[in-house]
Amino acid sequence: MRLSRVLALTLALVMMASVAFAGPSYDRIMKDKKIRIGIMTDSIPGAFFNSKGEWVGFDYDVATELAKRLGVDIERVKVNNKTRIAFIQQGRIDASVANMTHTREREKSIDFSITYFFDGQKILAKTGKYKSLADMKDKKIATMQGTTSEINVKRALKALGVANPDAHVISFQKESECFQALQMGRVAGWSTDATILLGYASKTPGKFELVGEFLSDEPYGIGLPQNDSALRNGVNAALQDMWRDGTYMNIYNKWYGPDTPFAMPMTGSIELWP
Amino acid sequence: MLRYWLEKVWVQNTVLAVLGLLSLYYWGWVFDFGYDFQWPILFTVNDTYQLNFGVEILKGLWLTVKITIISSLIGISLGTALGLARLSDFKPLNWTATCIVEFFRNTPLLVILFFFYFAFPQALPEAGREFLFETQFEFWTATVAVGIYTSAFMAEVIRAGLQSIPKGLLEAAYSSGLTYVQVLRKIILPLAFREIIPPLGSEFLNNMKNTSLAMIVGVADLTWQAQQVEALTFKGFEATTAASVLYLSFSLVIAFIINGVDGRIRSSSKGNNSLPVMFINLLLIPISVFNKVLVNPAARYLRHRRRANMHSGVQVSTSQLILKKLYVTLVLISKGAFLAILAGLLFSLVRGLYNFDWSVIITEFPTMLVWQFPNATGDDLFWGLGGFSLSFIIAIVAIVASFFIGLVVGLGRSSDNRIFRIPSLLYIELIRGNPLIIVIYWVYFLIPVLFDSFINTVWSASIALTLFTAAYLAEIVRGGIQNIPPGQVEAAYSSGLSYWQTMRKIILPQALKQMIPPIVGLFIAIFKDTSLVTVLGVMELTSVTKALDNRLMIASMELWTTAAVLYFLPCLLMSKYAKRLERKLSPEQINLKM
Missing domain, CATH: 1.10.3720.10 (MetI-like)
Structure with missing residues (x-):
C-alpha cells in the first residue's frame, strides 16, 4: 500500500518539471539596462578570487567589457561547470562567460557566440616523469565531471588500447580537487584545457609541466539563451569590436601576455565579419 | 454536518482521489512547464x-x-x-x-x-x-x-x-x-x-x-x-x-x-506471518537448517562432555586456573598495548599540530568566519557574508521555517482523517527516502517552475534544507504526540474540548517540551548539512574553505582542520546542551557499569 502511494506521488512530482523561459532576453536586458552574466569562481586565470579576495580574471574582464559595449549594467552571477548551462536554460542568467567549449551537444540546449578564445586540451603531470598519454595508460588520470575533457581522455585512452577507460579516469567536481589529487600522487596526470592547467602549474613553479600533444581543440564560446537572435547579434558585434579596437588584446595580455605566469602566445584571430 | 461526512472513510478516499486526479490533470495538461x-x-x-x-x-x-x-x-x-x-x-x-x-x-x-x-x-x-x-x-x-x-x-x-x-x-x-x-x-x-x-x-x-x-x-x-x-x-x-x-x-x-x-x-x-517476516524467515532457512543439523548436536555433545568432566576431578580446575591467569595477563597486556598506541597517536597529533603553519590559520580565520563581508561582489546576499556565519544563518532559517511545516505535517500524520494523514505520510516518506543532495537538486529545478522567478541560490538552498528538515521534524512531532497517554486525550474530549482545544491546551504543550532535545539534535544535523549546499555554489563554510585551499594550495591540512573545528565545536556544545535538557526532562536514568 505504502509503495503504491509513494509511486503515485513520485509520478505527480514528475509532472512538475524544470523550465526554460524561452523568449526575448534582449528586450528585457535593454529595458532593465542590466545584463546578468554567469562567471566561474575557481578557474585560474579565467575567473577566480585573488589573494585579496577580489573576483578577477580573463573571463571576468571580458564579461565586464561586454556589458559596457552593450551599454548596460552588469550583474555577475557565480556559476560552476554544473550550473553554467542550467542557469541559461532556466533564464537565471542572460549569458555565460565561463570558459565553456562550444560543442554540438551543448548547441542542442543553448546558443553560443562566435569563438572568443582558443584553447586545447592537454595533460599536466609531474616534471620529467611522463612524455605522453601513452606513458600513463596504466595509471589514473583526473578530470572534471561533465566536461568535454572527460570524454576526450576516455576516447584517447580507448584509442591507445585501454580496455576499460572508465576505471582509469577519476572525475572530480572541481578543478582544485583535480590539482590536489595530482599533487598528492593519486593520479599521474590531470587533463583539461591548457590555460587552466598553466594557471595551476604556475602556483608551484617547476614541479609540473604540460605533456604530449593537444588531445583536442577547445573553442570557447559565450553561452546564450536558445533562439534569441538579437542578443546573439549584439554579443557577436561587441566581441568583434573589442578585437578591432585592441581592447581584446589588452585584456588578453593582462592575463596571458609574455610577462604573466600563464604566458601563451596569441596565434589566431577571432571570426571577424565585415 | 461537514464533520459527519468527513468521518466516513469512503468520503475521505473520494476526496483524496479527486484531489489526486485534479492535480494530475493540472500538472499533466494545463500547466506550461516550458521544458522539453x-x-x-x-x-x-x-x-x-x-x-x-x-x-x-x-x-x-x-x-x-x-x-x-x-x-x-x-x-x-x-x-x-x-x-x-x-x-x-x-x-x-x-x-x-x-x-x-x-x-x-x-x-x-x-x-x-x-x-x-x-x-x-x-x-x-x-x-x-x-x-x-x-x-x-x-x-x-x-x-x-x-x-x-x-x-x-x-x-x-x-x-x-x-x-x-x-x-x-x-x-x-x-x-x-x-x-x-x-x-x-x-x-x-x-x-x-x-x-x-x-x-x-x-x-x-x-x-x-x-x-x-x-x-x-x-x-x-x-x-x-x-x-x-x-x-x-x-x-x-x-x-x-x-x-x-x-x-x-x-x-x-x-x-x-x-x-x-x-x-x-x-x-x-x-x-x-507478515510479508517482511516471512521474507526474512525464508532468507534464514539455510542458517536454521545448518544449526539444526550441525551446530545443535555438536553443542549438545560438548555440553555433555563438560558436565562429565565437571564431575570427574580436580586436575581440570588447575588447568582452568592457568587459563584464568593467562586471560588476566592477556587483558593486562592488551590494555598496555592500547595505552601505548594511544600515546603514539597523541604524540603524532601534537607533533602535527605543532608543525602547522599557524600564520595561515590566523590570516584566513576571519575569511572563514565571514568571507568577504562587508564587500559584496556580484549577486551576494548580506553584504557578501559567507563562511561560518552564512552556514549558521541558513541553518537558523531552515530550523525556524521547518518547525512550522513540521508541526502541521506532524499533526496531519497523527490525525485519524485520511485526507490529512495520507498527504502528510507521502510528504514525509518521499523526502526521507531521498538523500538531501537529491532534494537540493529538486528544489533548484522546481522553484523557477512554480514561482516563475529565480531566487538567490542561498534561498533555494535554505528552502531545500527546510523541506528536508520538516519531514524529520514531523516525525519528532508525531513521536511527541504519541507519547502523551491516550487517557489524557479521552479526558479532554469528554470534558467537552474540541480537537484544536485539546491539541493547543493539552497535547502540544507537553509534547513540545519533550521534543526540545531531539529538535536541538536536528539543528545540529542541519548545521552540518549546510556543507552540502556547496554543490549549488553557495559560499558557506565548506565552499569558502575549498576556495581558500584552492588559492593557497600548500595549507590543506591547516584549512580543513580549522573548518572541522568550526563545525565541531558549536555542534558539540549544542549536543551537550541537548543531553542536559534530556536529563532534566527525564531524571530517572541508571548508569550501567560493565
Whole structure:
C-alpha cells in the first residue's frame, strides 16, 4: 500500500518539471539596462578570487567589457561547470562567460557566440616523469565531471588500447580537487584545457609541466539563451569590436601576455565579419 | 454536518482521489512547464556519446548498493565495539571511544570525506601511499568514511539500548554464575538488540542516503551518474527523477528488511506471518537448517562432555586456573598495548599540530568566519557574508521555517482523517527516502517552475534544507504526540474540548517540551548539512574553505582542520546542551557499569 502511494506521488512530482523561459532576453536586458552574466569562481586565470579576495580574471574582464559595449549594467552571477548551462536554460542568467567549449551537444540546449578564445586540451603531470598519454595508460588520470575533457581522455585512452577507460579516469567536481589529487600522487596526470592547467602549474613553479600533444581543440564560446537572435547579434558585434579596437588584446595580455605566469602566445584571430 | 461526512472513510478516499486526479490533470495538461521532456534519454543509446544512459544510471545504482552494504557492515561492527567501549570501566578506552564518537557525530560527512581523501594519504610514508593507490582508493575512502560516520551514530543507539537493560536482570545473571561473555551473549545483546532495531533501522537508511556523498571523491555512484547525464545532455530533470525513484525503491527495500528483522525478533515464540517476516524467515532457512543439523548436536555433545568432566576431578580446575591467569595477563597486556598506541597517536597529533603553519590559520580565520563581508561582489546576499556565519544563518532559517511545516505535517500524520494523514505520510516518506543532495537538486529545478522567478541560490538552498528538515521534524512531532497517554486525550474530549482545544491546551504543550532535545539534535544535523549546499555554489563554510585551499594550495591540512573545528565545536556544545535538557526532562536514568 505504502509503495503504491509513494509511486503515485513520485509520478505527480514528475509532472512538475524544470523550465526554460524561452523568449526575448534582449528586450528585457535593454529595458532593465542590466545584463546578468554567469562567471566561474575557481578557474585560474579565467575567473577566480585573488589573494585579496577580489573576483578577477580573463573571463571576468571580458564579461565586464561586454556589458559596457552593450551599454548596460552588469550583474555577475557565480556559476560552476554544473550550473553554467542550467542557469541559461532556466533564464537565471542572460549569458555565460565561463570558459565553456562550444560543442554540438551543448548547441542542442543553448546558443553560443562566435569563438572568443582558443584553447586545447592537454595533460599536466609531474616534471620529467611522463612524455605522453601513452606513458600513463596504466595509471589514473583526473578530470572534471561533465566536461568535454572527460570524454576526450576516455576516447584517447580507448584509442591507445585501454580496455576499460572508465576505471582509469577519476572525475572530480572541481578543478582544485583535480590539482590536489595530482599533487598528492593519486593520479599521474590531470587533463583539461591548457590555460587552466598553466594557471595551476604556475602556483608551484617547476614541479609540473604540460605533456604530449593537444588531445583536442577547445573553442570557447559565450553561452546564450536558445533562439534569441538579437542578443546573439549584439554579443557577436561587441566581441568583434573589442578585437578591432585592441581592447581584446589588452585584456588578453593582462592575463596571458609574455610577462604573466600563464604566458601563451596569441596565434589566431577571432571570426571577424565585415 | 461537514464533520459527519468527513468521518466516513469512503468520503475521505473520494476526496483524496479527486484531489489526486485534479492535480494530475493540472500538472499533466494545463500547466506550461516550458521544458522539453525527453524521457527516451533514459533508455535509448545517445548518438553523440554512444552510451545508454539508463544502463549507466543502473551501474551507478549497483555501486551505491555495494557501498551501502559494505559501509553498513563497517558501521554496525564498529558501532557495537564503540558502544561497548563507551560503557567500559577501563577509562582510557572509554575516553577514546567517547572522543571518536563525538568527533564523527559533530563533523559533517563532507568534511570527513575531504579529510580522508586529500589529507590522510599525505600523512603516510611514500610506500604506504603507493600501496593505498594500488587499491580502488576512491571506492574504499568513500565506503570506510561513510561506515565510520555511521558507526558513531550506531554506537550511541547501541549504548542507549544496552543501558536500557534493567540492572536487576544483570545482577541475577551474574549471581547465577554466568561469566561476562555469557551475560553479554545470552542476556544483554539479545535484549538490547530488540530495543535497538527500530532506531538502528533509521541509521541504516541514513547510511544509505549518506553514500550519495561518495560522488565528491569521484566515485561513480547513483548521484554521480545522474549528474553525469545532466552534464552531458542537460536533461537534469529526467536524470534526477530516475535517481529519485531508484533511491526511493532502495529505501523501501531496506525498510522492508528492517521490518522483517524487527518482526522476527519481537515474535520469536508465536508465528508472525507478515510479508517482511516471512521474507526474512525464508532468507534464514539455510542458517536454521545448518544449526539444526550441525551446530545443535555438536553443542549438545560438548555440553555433555563438560558436565562429565565437571564431575570427574580436580586436575581440570588447575588447568582452568592457568587459563584464568593467562586471560588476566592477556587483558593486562592488551590494555598496555592500547595505552601505548594511544600515546603514539597523541604524540603524532601534537607533533602535527605543532608543525602547522599557524600564520595561515590566523590570516584566513576571519575569511572563514565571514568571507568577504562587508564587500559584496556580484549577486551576494548580506553584504557578501559567507563562511561560518552564512552556514549558521541558513541553518537558523531552515530550523525556524521547518518547525512550522513540521508541526502541521506532524499533526496531519497523527490525525485519524485520511485526507490529512495520507498527504502528510507521502510528504514525509518521499523526502526521507531521498538523500538531501537529491532534494537540493529538486528544489533548484522546481522553484523557477512554480514561482516563475529565480531566487538567490542561498534561498533555494535554505528552502531545500527546510523541506528536508520538516519531514524529520514531523516525525519528532508525531513521536511527541504519541507519547502523551491516550487517557489524557479521552479526558479532554469528554470534558467537552474540541480537537484544536485539546491539541493547543493539552497535547502540544507537553509534547513540545519533550521534543526540545531531539529538535536541538536536528539543528545540529542541519548545521552540518549546510556543507552540502556547496554543490549549488553557495559560499558557506565548506565552499569558502575549498576556495581558500584552492588559492593557497600548500595549507590543506591547516584549512580543513580549522573548518572541522568550526563545525565541531558549536555542534558539540549544542549536543551537550541537548543531553542536559534530556536529563532534566527525564531524571530517572541508571548508569550501567560493565
